[in-house]
Amino acid sequence: MKRLSTASPDFPAAFAALLDEARDTTARVDGVVAGIIADVRARGDAALIDLTTRFDGWAPAGAAALRVTPGEIEAADARIDAERRAALNLAAERIEAFHRAQLPRDLEMKDTAGLTLGMRWGAIDAVGIYVPGGKAAYPSSVLMNAIPARAAGVGRIAMCVPTPEGEMNPLVLAAAKRAGVTEIFRIGGAQAVAAMAWGTASIAPVDRICGPGNAYVAEAKRQVFGRVGIDSIAGPSEVVVIADAANDPRHVAVDLLAQAEHDESAQSILITPDATLAEAVARAVEEELRHLPRAAIAGESWRRHGAVILVRDLAEAAELTNRLAPEHLQLMVDDPRALLGSIRHAGAAFLGRYCPEAVGDYVAGPNHVLPTGRTARFASGLSVFDFLKRTTWVEADAAALAVVGPAAVALGEAEGLTAHARSVALRLGG
Amino acid sequence: MKRLSTASPDFPAAFAALLDEARDTTARVDGVVAGIIADVRARGDAALIDLTTRFDGWAPAGAAALRVTPGEIEAADARIDAERRAALNLAAERIEAFHRAQLPRDLEMKDTAGLTLGMRWGAIDAVGIYVPGGKAAYPSSVLMNAIPARAAGVGRIAMCVPTPEGEMNPLVLAAAKRAGVTEIFRIGGAQAVAAMAWGTASIAPVDRICGPGNAYVAEAKRQVFGRVGIDSIAGPSEVVVIADAANDPRHVAVDLLAQAEHDESAQSILITPDATLAEAVARAVEEELRHLPRAAIAGESWRRHGAVILVRDLAEAAELTNRLAPEHLQLMVDDPRALLGSIRHAGAAFLGRYCPEAVGDYVAGPNHVLPTGRTARFASGLSVFDFLKRTTWVEADAAALAVVGPAAVALGEAEGLTAHARSVALRLGG
Structure with a gap:
């Protein structure tokens, strides 16, 4: 100290x-991870089965075995003792209430030029949550990652969690149930991230991947970024x-x-x-x-x-x-x-x-996934905003275009973008 | 077609x-870019002068020559013809009005357990805007990148724009003036991104870097990410x-x-x-x-x-x-x-x-920096939200802690995080 x-x-x-x-002492694992992603893209579920056998110490009998069944989730939930169940319920309710309160409002404004301008918030269609397995499997992280997605209105929330030696963590499954996770897969590492980003025969691709993980998971998120959205990589x-x-x-x-x-x-x-x-x-x-x-x-x-x-x-x-x-x-x-x-x-x-x-x-109630390593200067904790995106819109008729159009023509010409200018000028009768 | x-x-x-x-046909330039960033970190302004001489075709007389003076900005603005000046003014006013309308409200809620929860929005301290030089120097992009930062309340907005053969684009400088840019540097490429991220004797570092650029600029933004925030890399x-x-x-x-x-x-x-x-x-x-x-x-x-x-x-x-x-x-x-x-x-x-x-x-009025290549599934256009960040907060007294604390103790113990549990239990008198 x-x-x-x-x-x-x-x-x-x-x-x-x-x-x-x-x-931070992250090892460089980019080559290994690129190989795993390529393998999952090429061979799909067969690659997931092989990689799970190799890295997680259990051999899935087939692609269907990669998915946790509703019965397994219910059985896990039934094993939780009363005190922990009550704690999980209280946490889930409070996190949900706070994140629902974050939901923003759409914007619509008509201006003096006669244009109507708007900004509309919408949920992402499908989200993937990565949850580390073994000792670092934290049910609280399941709640903190999945509940904001549900509060934002995300319809499909897939979760991947490795089950080392085949062992499932009942508290993690119980948390997923409360958080509104719609699918749980027993896979981990870079292969889980690849499967969620690219999809396989048994796992439909998602649009955004969140959640903490080791160096392989972090690197895999980096590599699939662009194909899907990712959360920030926590230090x-x-x-x-x-x-x-x-x-x-x-x-x-x-x-x-x-x-x-x-x-x-x-x-x-x-x-x-x-x-x-x-x-x-x-x-x-x-x-x-x-x-x-x-x-x-x-x-x-x-x-x-x-x-x-x-x-x-x-x-x-x-x-x-x-x-x-x-x-x-x-x-x-x-x-x-x-x-x-x-x-x-x-x-x-x-x-x-x-x-x-x-x-x-x-x-x-507020999220515990937060910006580390001085990044709070420009970054924020996880929230419903991570699972929403905005579409802005503009509505104009001929009269409104007559007011603002000439300026668009002038700027289009100034930038040498003639078709831009002409698309407006034509409608102004020019 | x-x-x-x-x-x-x-x-x-x-x-x-x-x-x-x-x-997208982006070339791999990671090695070159890593070298440029290392050079700027090691030699600061001297590296910027050398790299500008090599890549931009003009030789800055010293570090002071890298910064555009207020006199140069005024002279550029005076050269703009009346029609273009009016167009720039109309555009700047409308973009500002729309982005101000986006500003979100803080959240504060007291709940039945007696805790007060909040979420506060705050502006980033300092932002860097990259503007491509030469033919692709678009004044409209200057407005679209800088005005949302000003509307968000960012105090310092630095801009980097290369000036090939020493030539400055008057419309870009005039746009920067209207957009509230506080500093303009005549540097470009990976060296500009490195300077904004790490700072030099004459350029103070920023917290977030935005704006379009070529493959070198995009790769440099990727490499400084984490040290600073970056916008998404447009396709x-x-x-x-x-x-x-x-x-x-x-x-x-x-x-x-x-x-x-x-x-x-x-x-x-x-x-x-x-x-x-x-x-x-x-x-x-x-x-x-x-x-x-x-x-x-x-x-x-x-x-x-x-x-x-x-x-x-x-x-x-x-x-x-x-x-x-x-x-x-x-x-x-x-x-x-x-x-x-x-x-x-x-x-x-x-x-x-x-x-x-x-x-x-x-x-x-809405932004023209938008998600490309199918990323609108999960990403949004540039907005004031890119220049704001959130701090969530929780206030509790002994009575409120008595209501929610036992659940925190139960979950901390379930996760094997004993000090977490004890930090609450001690205050509950346990």
């Missing part, structure tokens, strides 16, 4: 180093906690570790004007690490990427936060709304001393 | 071939015209050629239920080509990629259009609004017999 203070003369250099720190996760003196250091410490336990590349940063809190949190982190099952991962993340930054005041904390543009931001101060007002760049903010980021990961 | 008819038994195969037709342009019998074949023909004159890879498709119109338009295209200055380009596009599709009725026309998901769509029929209602996928639609697409290219 690094200790920085804005009062120190070497702060600008130290902070710049923190900003430029590369935490390691991060949190900035701005906390004043009036906080329980243990709360702050566990919040920092909740981020750090994701993986060794995660980053947790505390920014505080209070030196006493800073030291108390640093001690509490070491203490908490002793009881944490994922202490090896969280400890490594904290040592390599963690930071405690001492600032003069909250205004300075906001300024540094805007330069960090963090994925997650906790505002544990007296007036968090006022502080939020001076934050320009953050994926998601959590206001108050009783609003740890984990609330947002699971049940608050 | 291909003639297709849905009444023909080979229609499904012919239409599928039309859908799969590859019109060849296309139009679908749906026209009934009551149209002047010459109007339809010129509209098809207005698309075709862009470049040889452009595609113009007429869909009509009227065989007589279809033949009359085909003849009118040949006739119009005789007078067209860009007849070589337009003729080549029409011969290679043009199509006339005869359909049973307008419902079938809409169905085929949804499969084509065209960039531009003209609806030259009696009730174009009703027909628009059955169109799910199109970048921009133009309604009526007096609304040629060229009106939308220049003066209507």
